[in-house]
Amino acid sequence: MSEVLRQKVLDLLSEALTFQLNFVAPPIHVRGDGLFRVWAAVTARKIGVRVGPLPPDTAALYDKVRNEFVFLSSSFGNTYGEKAAIFHECVHAMADIEHTVARAVAEEAAAYVAELMYFRKLISGGRSARDAYGPGLEPPQAKADEIAERMLYVDGVWAVPVPDFLELQDIILRHRTYAHLTRADFYPNRGV
Numbered sequence: 001m002s003e004v005l006r007q008k009v010l011d012l013l014s015e016a017l018t019f020q021l022n023f024v025a026p027p028i029h030v031r032g033d034g035l036f037r038v039w040a041a042v043t044a045r046k047i048g049v050r051v052g053p054l055p056p057d058t059a060a061l062y063d064k065v066r067n068e069f070v071f072l073s074s075s076f077g078n079t080y081g082e083k084a085a086i087f088h089e090c091v092h093a094m095a096d097i098e099h100t101v102a103r104a105v106a107e108e109a110a111a112y113v114a115e116l117m118y119f120r121k122l123i124s125g126g127r128s129a130r131d132a133y134g135p136g137l138e139p140p141q142a143k144a145d146e147i148a149e150r151m152l153y154v155d156g157v158w159a160v161p162v163p164d165f166l167e168l169q170d171i172i173l174r175h176r177t178y179a180h181l182t183r184a185d186f187y188p189n190r191g192v
């Protein structure tokens with residue numbers, strides 16, 4: 001357990017809760033009470049936080065079998081991009097806690113949209129992540145940034161535009177980080 005990183009995850013979730021992110025990316029609903037449950041599980045040490053080796057191209061991970069966040073180093077999470085990456089992993093933790101039944105690629109897409117919505121809140125000033133980071137973004141992040149801009153208000157809740165959300169899933173499946181993933185895969189969301 002890394003106490004420094006554990007505190008960083010808790011601080012980040014407290015901050016994220018003040019942003020009141022609330023949107024549906026079917027079948028996942030990213031919202032405050034779900035993220036609060038992640039905060040509570042980390043606080044109760046039902047979810048661990050540690051530094052460990054990670055696959056290539058990966059700086060942060062939520063391990064659904066061991067119920068822990070794994071980061072490349074204890075200094076991870078200082079830049080806006082790294083903070084947003086931690087938030088992405090929090091969405092995976094939320095899905096685990098809630099026993100979400102979702103195809104893995106849909107869960108990844110929801111996590112990317114959450115990551116970029118959070119990133120945009122952090123950089124503030126109404127700038128898009130594409131403006132702020134340009135070519136520094138990976139293709140799934142650039143598409144998720146676009147989706148963050150195009151969110152639709154439907155039946156009293158913000159929702160991702162479905163064609164763009166499906167396109168994001170295709171982009172994820174083509175990305176080198178997800179070479180192991182197929183469209184039919186599910187993540188093991190068995191609770192913490």
Ligand SMILES: [Zn+2]
Pocket residue numbers: 088089092108111
């Ligand atoms: Zn992910």
